[in-house]
Amino acid sequence: MSSSAGALAHHFANIHQQRTAARLGMWIFLLTEVMFFGGAIATYCIYRTLHPYVFEAAGRELSKPLGTLNTVVLITSSLTMALSVVAAHSGNRRRLLGWLAATMGLGLVFLGVKAIEWYTEYAHHRVPGLNFTPDELGPTAELFFACYFALTSLHALHMIIGLAVMGVLVRLAYQGRLGPERFIPVEVTGLYWHFVDIVWIFLFPLLYLL
Amino acid sequence: MKMSAIEPRTDYLNAGYSVRSWLLTQDHKRIALLYLLAITCMFFIGGAAAVLFRLDLMTPDADLVQSETYNKLFTMHGVIMVFFFLIPSIPAVLGNFLLPLMIGARDLAFPKLNLLSWYVFIAGGAFTIWAIVHGGVDTGWTFYTPYTSTYSNTHVMSTALGVFIVGFSSILTALNFLVTIHTMRAPGLTWFRLPLFVWTMYATSLVIMLGTPVLSIVIFLVALERGLGFGIFDPALGGDPLLFQHLFWFYSHPAVYIMVLPAMGVISELVTCFARKRVFGYHFIVLASLGIAVLGFLVWGHHMFVSGQSVYAGMVFSILSFLVAVPSAIKVFNWTATLYGGQIGYETPMLYALGFVGLFTIGGLTGLFLATTAVDVHVHDTYFVVAHFHYIMVGGAVMAYLGGIHYWWPKITGRMYPEWWARLSALMIFVGFNLTFFPQFILGYLGMPRRYHVYPEEFQMLNVLSSAGASILGVGYLLPMAYFTWSLWYSPLAGDNPWGATGLEWQTTSPPPTENFPVIPTVVTEPYDYETNSDQTITVRRQGEFAHE
Ligand SMILES: [Cu+2]
16 A cells, blocks of 8 residues: 555554564464464374385385475575565665575476476376376375375465565565565565475475485 | 544544445454454354254154255354354454454554455355355264265365365454554553453464464365365375364364353453452463463364274373363353452343353363263263353353443444343343253263254153254344344444443544544553542543543
8 A cells, every 4th residue: 555665554653563563473474384284294294104114115206306406496595585685674676686586586496396396206107186006005105195295285385475475576676665664575575485495394304305 | 544533523434434445444343343244144044054953853853854954954054153153253353343442553463464354254155155055065064084075975175165265364363463462552551451352362363373274284185185086084095084083173172262262351351340340360361361272272182082092192181171171260260259249230241241151161061071081982972062062152152242242332333232122132042042052961961962863752852942942042142133233223322431341442432433542542550440440540641522421
């Protein structure tokens, strides 16, 4: 609604209160996200405990090099995101646009690599409900891949949402509507992006390495 | 914004009359009224289902509806009442309206999110109603796998999607409440000067934020199984249908506290106001609310004593379930102690409050029967359980909701409700409720299972009593609909503070202006200072004079 950058919404007493509210709002939202992914990860861990051998064998079918590459890509994108926040605070528009673009680029690389992995699994008849064909690991391998696709697709969905939000930020920055007065949108998007990164930091060892 | 501060006759209701000014409003008070309309519709849809199956249960045979329809009716009743009425009821209506007023703020922290939450609620409701109109769903509100994921041939997906969506509506509301309470309290309003209603909103919001996402994820997994054939809870693949029950109850037990904590907050306000006394043990009530929020997450296994859960897990869950009764008991004792020596007035809100304390106590104590593993084996999945949770949810949460609506009606609308009719309906609801559900304790103890369409003839007497009670209860619920609507035009004006209550919401005009307070108040005392003159203890710098009367 606000036309000028950094405008104070009518119901806040001052800009400090407004910023605290926005930051706290994102932290509390992330608390909800922890429980959301927590439920899914707990499900996976329980099944892994129930079927340790099949899950371990099925996990070895995933590509460790691609998974490692993606981990590096995502951690780097967290760095560029942090640099975007710094640029937003200092009001450097060119740098802000540059680092946001870099973060989005790395995010897209991650999704591209993920798509290659998914396609490989499709080609190996490993997609439950679509073309899963049991082999010597038996039917329980399908349970592993059901968990794998549920977890990675949820994570990818969160990345896509993050990229869309960053697209909006790029537009705002381009129009000069972000700056040293109005950096909170970049800051809370940064928090969200780091969270999505951290989720992967848990998913990668759980799915690929254990 | 400036306009309304200068013009004293402008309030949030006459600030605009267009449909747009309601449907695109960002005013928490208007959004509260949007919620009031939406959940009232849901209440009557859910209630209609109950009327139908209670009619059917008057005879031992299946003679009014077919068994498939019967299953769909009780499912629809449960889904709508739990997810679309009880969970949003007090937070989304009274909480939305009162929270900023009680803490001396101009609005919630995120007004647009607040409006969005209402549309999300409507979207979730639309999917669920669509499912009902197109043939319904027969899984029970608990959606147990593998029946839900594999075998049911009804509209599971759209109902589950509706419940999934409406979860985000509660999450948005809770997020807004938590941030608002943390960051937007008026000057001088320290944490331990907060009204107890605000504290329960805080505790409830925590439970919503931590519990609801787990329901979301489990619905997501069921949808993957049912829609895409992912087989997450499929035993043929090594999946565990019981895991569904664990995840479901991890949310759905705390959901009981999402329903009853706000009710406790309302009751704390009502009891102190109508006993004209400072609440007894304020800090204990606050700590009890937080204790319930934490302990409530550790007891879900008491729904699974007979499901094949390990005996040791059952023992631990049993002990923890006994423990969670302690903070609830603390509250009951505190309310009782507040009444002691008070100058008790028996206006309608107080009738509901006293009814709540009695019925909640019965509901809570029978909960201890169910938390006892040996007794639970006998009464598990019988009408005893049905009676128990209706004493908590209807005798507790709905009574408190109605008490709260009566209490704050003068603030919300600027008009009183008709006292005589309101007392009559409170009495009818109390009598009707007990007649409906007390026989169900006996039915359950005698062994009548819940969710059964037909039953042996010796159970008919108690079932007829229950159905008779339900009809009284139904009339009791219809009466307020009529007299509240009537009061909007014909009741006398209430004035700013008809109850002589403490609390910032009573210090502004009725109905409040759009920005709530012309000048943000400064708080200098504890809440519930009824012993000294309340008008002096809470200092509000206002431009206008206190209203007429
Ligand atoms: Cu429970």
